[in-house]
Every structure is written in C-alpha cells, then in structure tokens.
Amino acid sequence: MNSIMKQVAELIMNQQPCVALTGAGISVESGIPTFRSKGGLWEKFDPAVYASIEVFRQDPSKYWSIRGEFIRNYDDYSPNAGHLALAELETMGLLRHVITQNIDGLHRKAGSRNVTEIHGSLREIFCVRCGKEYRAPKIPEGMPPLCVCGGVLKPNTVLFGESLPPQALETASRQAGTCKVMLVIGTSAVVQPAASLPFVARQNGARIVEVNIQNAFPAADFRIAEKAGVALSGIVAELKKLPFQGC
Numbered sequence: 001m002n003s004i005m006k007q008v009a010e011l012i013m014n015q016q017p018c019v020a021l022t023g024a025g026i027s028v029e030s031g032i033p034t035f036r037s038k039g040g041l042w043e044k045f046d047p048a049v050y051a052s053i054e055v056f057r058q059d060p061s062k063y064w065s066i067r068g069e070f071i072r073n074y075d076d077y078s079p080n081a082g083h084l085a086l087a088e089l090e091t092m093g094l095l096r097h098v099i100t101q102n103i104d105g106l107h108r109k110a111g112s113r114n115v116t117e118i119h120g121s122l123r124e125i126f127c128v129r130c131g132k133e134y135r136a137p138k139i140p141e142g143m144p145p146l147c148v149c150g151g152v153l154k155p156n157t158v159l160f161g162e163s164l165p166p167q168a169l170e171t172a173s174r175q176a177g178t179c180k181v182m183l184v185i186g187t188s189a190v191v192q193p194a195a196s197l198p199f200v201a202r203q204n205g206a207r208i209v210e211v212n213i214q215n216a217f218p219a220a221d222f223r224i225a226e227k228a229g230v231a232l233s234g235i236v237a238e239l240k241k242l243p244f245q246g247c
C-alpha cells in the first residue's frame with residue numbers, strides 16, 4: 001500500500017496540474033449521511049417528492065420537513081483527514097482545483113479555496129423572491145422558513161428536475177480537460193455530469209488515480225483501495241519525503 005502511495009506522490013510531484021473529483025465517499029468519515037447508497041436517505045424518502053423542484057414550487061414544506069435528515073445542523077460536521085489532506089495539497093501548490101458532487105461544504109471548511117460544487121451547497125440558502133442570502137444554521141424558524149420579505153427560502157443545492165449551474169459545469173470540464181493528473185475520490189462516478197469528467201481528463205492525456213474502497217473506475221491508472229482519509233494523508237506524507245523540486 002505504501003509503495004502505491006509513493007508512486008502516486010511522485011506522479012503528483014512530476015505531472016502538474018492536478019485536480020481532484022470527489023463524491024460522497026470522502027465525507028463518510030465525517031458522518032455525513034449518504035443519499036443513493038443502500039440504507040441511504042432516498043430509500044426512506046422518495047426524492048421525487050421530497051427533493052424535486054416541481055414539488056418544491058408547489059409545497060416547499062415537503063423539502064423543509066426532511067431538511068434535518070440531510071444535515072441536522074451544518075456546524076455539527078467537521079472535515080476529516082481526507083478533506084484536510086486535499087486542502088494541504090492545495091497549499092503546497094500541488095492541487096489546482098477540487099470538483100465536488102457533495103453539498104456538505106466540507107472542502108471549504110477544511111480550507112480548500114479553489115472548489116467547484118457542481119450540485120451546490122447546503123450552507124447557502126436564498127430567498128426565491130428577493131434573492132437575499134441566509135447562512136445555515138441561521139435559518140428563520142417556520143415551515144417553510146420565510147425571508148423577511150415573505151418569500152420562500154430555498155437551499156442553494158440542485159434539486160431533482162433542476163439543471164446544474166452552467167458556470168460550475170463549465171469550470172469543471174475546463175479543469176478536467178486541462179489537468180495532467182486527476183484524483184477520483186469516493187465517487188462511483190455513475191451520475192452525470194461528474195461521470196464523464198475522468199474520461200474528459202483521460203482523453204486529454206491525464207493519468208487517473210482512483211481512491212475508493214470499491215473499484216468504480218476500471219480505467220484508472222492507479223488505484224488505492226482505502227478510505228479517503230487514510231489514502232490522501234498517506235500521499236501527502238509521501239510527498240513530504242520527496243526532495244523539493246522547485247516551482
């Protein structure tokens with residue numbers, strides 16, 4: 001295991017820029033509930049009812065009634081070793097960007113600066129009428145919670161039936177298409193558009209490193225079958241052993 005982490009560390013040192021694509025797997029160690037997996041949230045609550053934009057427009061209290069199931073209190077969750085290792089890689093100048101499918105905001109909490117959240121973030125909540133932004137956990141009481149103007153509040157996350165923010169998508173594909181190494185971490189990469197990003201990277205000559213307990217991306221050049229926290233802090237430790245090669 002250590003030898004593969006060393007190989008990946010050398011790859012990251014020698015082939016820049018490096019970009020990370022992350023999914024639910026990286027946040028499991030922070031206790032964030034999963035959505036799609038077995039036993040996940042969508043087995044208990046039909047997303048077509050509780051998380052669809054169409055239903056939200058007619059009856060936003062449906063969504064807000066299970067909001068606590070997504071994240072009970074935003075401030076209760078902390079980034080884990082995996083998020084922290086990616087933030088450290090960025091500080092070391094060895095990670096250009098994080099593209100994430102997660103809405104938990106933990107990459108930013110960990111200190112990553114260049115982050116694209118393609119499904120939005122639970123942290124931001126805005127008024128659908130006047131656009132005023134609220135920050136979790138300071139969400140007004142009430143069901144559904146209303147803005148001071150009386151408008152309905154909506155999370156800044158992409159609900160089912162909603163299109164993804166075009167600017168985030170554009171950034172994600174540009175990052176994927178211009179990197180030399182892509183770390184694919186804790187994502188089954190079956191949900192579009194994230195699923196296509198490793199292929200975009202590969203077509204443009206990038207090497208793919210998969211960090212996942214399960215093998216989800218067979219075309220990866222390197223595979224570390226470990227928890228994200230273990231694998232990523234291991235890679236950072238190996239990088240620190242390498243002789244500094246200058247900027």
Ligand SMILES: [Zn+2]
Nearest residue numbers: 127130147149
């Ligand atoms: Zn308002």
